[in-house]
Amino acid sequence: MIQTDNVYRDISLRFPSQIIIGKNSLNKLADEVIAGEYSNVLIITINVLLTKLNPLIQQLNERGITVHINTAIVQEPSFFDFETLLNSVINKPVDAVVGIGGGSVLDIAKLLAAQINNDQSLKDITGIGLLKKRNIKLICVPTTAGTGSEVSPNAILIDDADNQKKGIISPYLVPDVVIIDPVLTYNLPPDITAATGLDALTHCLEAYTNLFAHPFIDMYALEGIRLIANNLIKVIRNGSDENARTQLAIGSMLGGFCLGPVNTAGVHALSYPLGSMFHLAHGLSNALLLPYIMEFNIPTAPDRYAQVARTLGCNSGKTDMDTAYAGVAMIRELIEQCNIPSTLSAAGIKKEAIPAIAADAMKITRLLRNNPRPINLSDAINIYEAAY
Numbered sequence: 355m356i357q358t359d360n361v362y363r364d365i366s367l368r369f370p371s372q373i374i375i376g377k378n379s380l381n382k383l384a385d386e387v388i389a390g391e392y393s394n395v396l397i398i399t400i401n402v403l404l405t406k407l408n409p410l411i412q413q414l415n416e417r418g419i420t421v422h423i424n425t426a427i428v429q430e431p432s433f434f435d436f437e438t439l440l441n442s443v444i445n446k447p448v449d450a451v452v453g454i455g456g457g458s459v460l461d462i463a464k465l466l467a468a469q470i471n472n473d474q475s476l477k478d479i480t481g482i483g484l485l486k487k488r489n490i491k492l493i494c495v496p497t498t499a500g501t502g503s504e505v506s507p508n509a510i511l512i513d514d515a516d517n518q519k520k521g522i523i524s525p526y527l528v529p530d531v532v533i534i535d536p537v538l539t540y541n542l543p544p545d546i547t548a549a550t551g552l553d554a555l556t557h558c559l560e561a562y563t564n565l566f567a568h569p570f571i572d573m574y575a576l577e578g579i580r581l582i583a584n585n586l587i588k589v590i591r592n593g594s595d596e597n598a599r600t601q602l603a604i605g606s607m608l609g610g611f612c613l614g615p616v617n618t619a620g621v622h623a624l625s626y627p628l629g630s631m632f633h634l635a636h637g638l639s640n641a642l643l644l645p646y647i648m649e650f651n652i653p654t655a656p657d658r659y660a661q662v663a664r665t666l667g668c669n670s671g672k673t674d675m676d677t678a679y680a681g682v683a684m685i686r687e688l689i690e691q692c693n694i695p696s697t698l699s700a701a702g703i704k705k706e707a708i709p710a711i712a713a714d715a716m717k718i719t720r721l722l723r724n725n726p727r728p729i730n731l732s733d734a735i736n737i738y739e740a741a742y
């Protein structure tokens with residue numbers, strides 16, 4: 355039962371010191387670096403953004419600031435990818451790390467800022483609250499409206515030893531400065547816009563319906579649901595709709611605030627193996643499972659799912675259950691309008707793989723325990739089969 359009237363558990367949040375939101379706010383990044391008197395900046399980004407970053411790099415160089423650029427991260431990173439990257443930069447005198455990209459790029463930038471000059475190994479810090487400090491300035495600039503990594507204390511890597519996605523979760527991974535520039539998302543292809551937007555929506559939805567939901571986080575979760583539901587289709591139809599792109603980016607950031615103190619639940623737990631075993635995009639994996647896990651959870655928390663439905667724009671039905679199921683129908687419609695695969699089979703997953711996928715999902719206990727209704731192995735198999 356979700357806590358609604360009882361005494362709430364304590365939560366602790368760390369926010370970025372500064373969040374800059376606005377069209378062309380990337381232009382303010384150089385001011386931040388110059389004001390901080392940093393002399394060696396490491397930028398983690400992707401190749402396609404380099405042209406857009408030229409003015410920034412030029413501005414920094416003109417002030418005598420050395421800029422190192424690394425574009426090695428091209429997919430969801432593993433422990434090995436991170437260690438390789440860390441070894442390539444560890445001898446550089448970096449005093450500020452800037453991540454400009456999607457969730458994988460930002461996660462890696464966050465971890466680099468923590469691990470350059472840290473005597474703790476990656477293994478030492480994997481888990482919750484194990485990282486002891488971060489000495490290097492960290493600036494994050496998301497270029498997708500999805501992961502919320504720009505404000506979250508989480509970084510996710512695939513462990514090469516067992517192919518599991520593992521979290522490094524620490525308040526020291528929250529960046530110092532976040533720049534939300536909607537212009538950077540204008541050229542994002544519709545399928546990536548859809549998948550990342552649905553990921554952000556799932557962060558908010560899983561936080562609001564979480565077994566450990568908290569009223570302070572509910573505020574971010576509900577507003578995030580509203581902003582994403584109202585703007586996702588608009589930006590898929592018109593990628594350069596400035597107003598909608600800005601609202602979507604803010605919704606995604608609100609989803610990021612949900613990730614620290616409450617976090618996600620069954621959808622993310624069951625979607626992780628689809629990413630680690632089949633390299634399905636994270637947002638798409640979530641979207642494939644979201645309606646089915648909502649249906650599974652509704653009997654346990656009809657009031658919460660009814661509020662989700664109203665926030666999505668549904669009218670209240672006769673009962674919370676009716677309203678909640680109308681919310682599932684609206685989510686299905688939203689996913690359909692996103693024009694992405696809507697079943698596991700359409701996403702290329704083989705049916706005979708389901709038992710292995712379900713067994714793998716059972717290992718994601720840190721998220722499964724957040725789900726309002728317990729999910730066991732046979733539940734998971736049923737959910738994957740329904741989503742097939």
Ligand SMILES: [Fe+2]
Nearest residue numbers: 501553557636
């Ligand atoms: Fe996610």
